[in-house]
Amino acid sequence: MALLYDILTYNESFVEKKSYEPYETSKFPKKGMVILSCMDTRLLELLPRAMNLRNGDAKIIKNAGAVLSHPFGSVMRSILVAVYELSANEVYVVGHHDCGMSTVNPEHMVEKMLQRGVHPDVFSTLAGAGIDLKLWLEGFETVETSVAQSVGIIKSHPLLPHEIPVHGLVIHPTTGKIDVVIDGYTHSQNN
Numbered sequence: 422m423a424l425l426y427d428i429l430t431y432n433e434s435f436v437e438k439k440s441y442e443p444y445e446t447s448k449f450p451k452k453g454m455v456i457l458s459c460m461d462t463r464l465l466e467l468l469p470r471a472m473n474l475r476n477g478d479a480k481i482i483k484n485a486g487a488v489l490s491h492p493f494g495s496v497m498r499s500i501l502v503a504v505y506e507l508s509a510n511e512v513y514v515v516g517h518h519d520c521g522m523s524t525v526n527p528e529h530m531v532e533k534m535l536q537r538g539v540h541p542d543v544f545s546t547l548a549g550a551g552i553d554l555k556l557w558l559e560g561f562e563t564v565e566t567s568v569a570q571s572v573g574i575i576k577s578h579p580l581l582p583h584e585i586p587v588h589g590l591v592i593h594p595t596t597g598k599i600d601v602v603i604d605g606y607t608h609s610q611n612n
């Protein structure tokens with residue numbers, strides 16, 4: 422059976438049996454935190470377990486690499502919504518070792534796009550529109566540097582309240598061990 426139909430069949434009995442009851446909570450994060458992390462499959466359950474988070478504890482934003490690349494993109498907007506509308510008062514950027522974004526090669530990806538049927542003209546059209554695909558698709562060299570960069574953009578954002586601590590962490594995708602790159606409490610005091 423196709424995946425979607427498997428999901429829908431499962432879902433019907435999930436709702437019918439009221440299996441949702443253990444997860445009932447509110448949209449306001451109980452622990453007052455918003456997390457930016459990576460979409461890596463290994464972190465799906467591991468990240469919340471390793472950080473002692475249950476349903477309702479945190480707002481979690483995910484993308485490829487846990488990267489905040491644009492100060493006025495959707496990730497920063499989500500953080501601001503979490504802070505101003507949903508009472509989050511701490512921000513956590515949680516990257517991880519062995520991240521797929523550290524090995525993304527923009528040239529290879531463009532090759533694959535061509536192989537999958539994207540017309541070559543599309544690339545010149547995008548270039549003409551000022552979109553630098555290589556830059557846009559580029560990964561990062563080390564996760565620590567990437568996390569520190571994202572923390573820096575968030576912390577210095579003109580719309581973020583000054584007192585909000587912004588932490589930078591790196592999690593191990595197998596053991597769940599967390600290393601601190603930036604401790605937002607001391608970082609706030611120094612700034």
Ligand SMILES: [Zn+2]
Nearest residue numbers: 459461520521
């Ligand atoms: Zn990743």
